Amino acid sequence: MSEVADQVKQVCETNFAPVEFVECIDESDGCGAKLRLTIASDVFDKVPLIQRHRKVQKILNEAGLGMDQIHAITIKAWTIEQYRKKQAA
Template sequence: MKRKKKVQKRYPDALECIIVDHSDGCGAKLELTVVTNSFEGMPPLKRHREVQTHLKERGLFEEIHALQIKAWTGEQWEKKKGDA
């Protein structure tokens, strides 16, 4: 998927990069999970804005009508996996 490759390129040290399409394949409603330690010390709103800005700069945001972003550090990701 072209979006995933572009997100991975922006976060080459990402521990996880998961895109789930909730729009029956058209890509208009997505859930994006990016796990990287580069988010360490960054408030959630700033993480989300960074991801949104990246998508806009790559021309990928126009295709998306609904986007849920989960931007976590490695520590937060491990904790969430342990809670599941």
């Protein structure tokens, strides 16, 4: 895992606690950090999908992990219940 991916994971674990699961995979192909983030936290309960993504992006920007550090990011932000259902399927 890259340093940026490690930082993203740590920021999410801290800011969306308690979390059931956080994974940040570096899928970079040489043109900047390209990440795939999966996070499961009840912080996202009753929050529409677009607002979940905006929350994550806001937290990352505040931590200095904005577009100057991350070229592209795919975000899967689920509640713990949603995460458990996907794991069981």
